[in-house]
Amino acid sequence: MAIKVTDLRRSVRQVRVVVMVSPNPYDVAVSQVRNVGEALGLNEGMIGLLTRPKRELTVHFPVRMDDGSLEMFTGYRVQHNNARGPCKGGIRYHPQVSLDEVRALSMWMTWKCATVGIPFGGAKGGVICSPKTMSRNELERMTRRFATEIETIIGPYEDIPAPDMYTDSQTMAWIMDTYSHKVGRVSPAVVTGKPILLGGSEGREEATSRGLTYCVREAMRARKMDPAGSTAAVQGFGNVGGNAARLLRDELGLKVVAVSDSSGGIHDPSGLDIHKVDAHKKETGSVKGFPGATDISNQELLEVDCTVLVPAALEGVITASNADRVRAEIVAEGANGPTLPEADRILFERGKMLIPDILANAGGVTASYFEWVQDLQYYFWSITEVNQRLNDIMTAAFNRVHARSAEKKVDMRTGAYLLAVHEVAAAIELRGIYP
Secondary structure, three states, X not given: OOOOOOOHHHHHHHHHHHHXXXXXXXXXXXXXXXXXXXXXXXXXXXXXXXXXXXXXXXXEEEEEOOOOOEEEEEEEEEEOOOOXXXXXXXXEEEOOOOHXXXXXXXXXXXXXXXXXXXXXXXXXXXXXXXXXXXOHHHHHHHHHHHXXXXXXXXXXXXXXXXXXXXXXXXXXXXXXXXXXXXHOOOOHHHOOOOXXXXXXXXXXXOHHHHHHHHHHHHHHHHOOOOHHHOEEEEEOOOHHHHHHHHHHHHHHOOEEEEEEEOOEEEEOOOOOOHHHHHHHHHHHOOOOOOOOOEEEOHHHHOOOOOOEEEEOOOOOOEOOOOHHHOOXXXXXXXXXXXEOHHHHHHHHHOOOEEEXXXXXXXXXXXXXXXXXXXXXXXXXXXXXXXXXXXXHHHHXXXXXXXXXXXXXXXXXXXXXXXXXXXXXXXXXXXXXXXX
């Protein structure tokens, strides 16, 4: 397959125009691939194959609620591509889940797996529901029924679900148990993100944050920055952001000067004790009001004076209107899609390094790969082994993306997409079209 890069800057600009005018996530995902594919010199047939999911399943199913009533639910499982291995991706529970959203997320999972070089393709699933209003028993019955509905297309060698928005290790335990009953044997490798007692992996809970930390370390090395004299600000103090703040401080030695949650943030130029901030949040429900710190808004946090900025909360927070006020030299995307396309261009032109989400937060799916491997072997690794393997994979992935972006003189996101789309297209070419 002849791969060549032609007029990358024009192609990247075209991606940004399409993204800005189309609110549909699947349209965004398709436009990204189409323009990168054209830049790589892929033919129309290959681009069409890469922009369409391999399989889509929509299911409508009844669940008996606690009051005895019957309620109908709609769920989806989309498998985007399996050229490089079994499909992999989370299942989310949310009132606004849509088929186009799941399609887009499954496609982005394909690129994320290819970026870090793990042998999976992308998948995603979801159920339209309001999990916050449902009891534990209702959630279990809904989960088991949904697992039964999609059982025909998931499996350890076909498609391995994982937790996502409003799903967790307990959700995965229910799916694993349901699937195991269906196939007549215990099958821990059918899902990842399980409790350790049921075949989960050590280190899984903090893997996304740890992978991001490794990427920040490599970015600072590339820019010859000293972590000991550097600072960080983290938007979002949930699992990803909270662990990222702790690891950046305790393991890299950065001084964390600002953090935030959904209610707002705090800022202290002299540095925050993340462990005390965590205790304060558990006691009061918010990081705001932490003694010695100044309360700030989530918007203000993005613009504080710092070396490293980690947007780990919402999508679309760095925009064309505030990108010129971001003072951090490195932006590491802990969340999915926190930077809008036009903001990418502004940051790049200002000389900032943005580590894109499909690289920066890929530690989670990498640890899921570790869990899957351990489950297939029925042989489990220590936390030291898990972290060392994660370090090796994330370091190598960062260096590949950084080298590609430097070679083509493009931003890191474009470099990651060039690498990932090329890898998947090459795998398809090598396998051929059957029959």
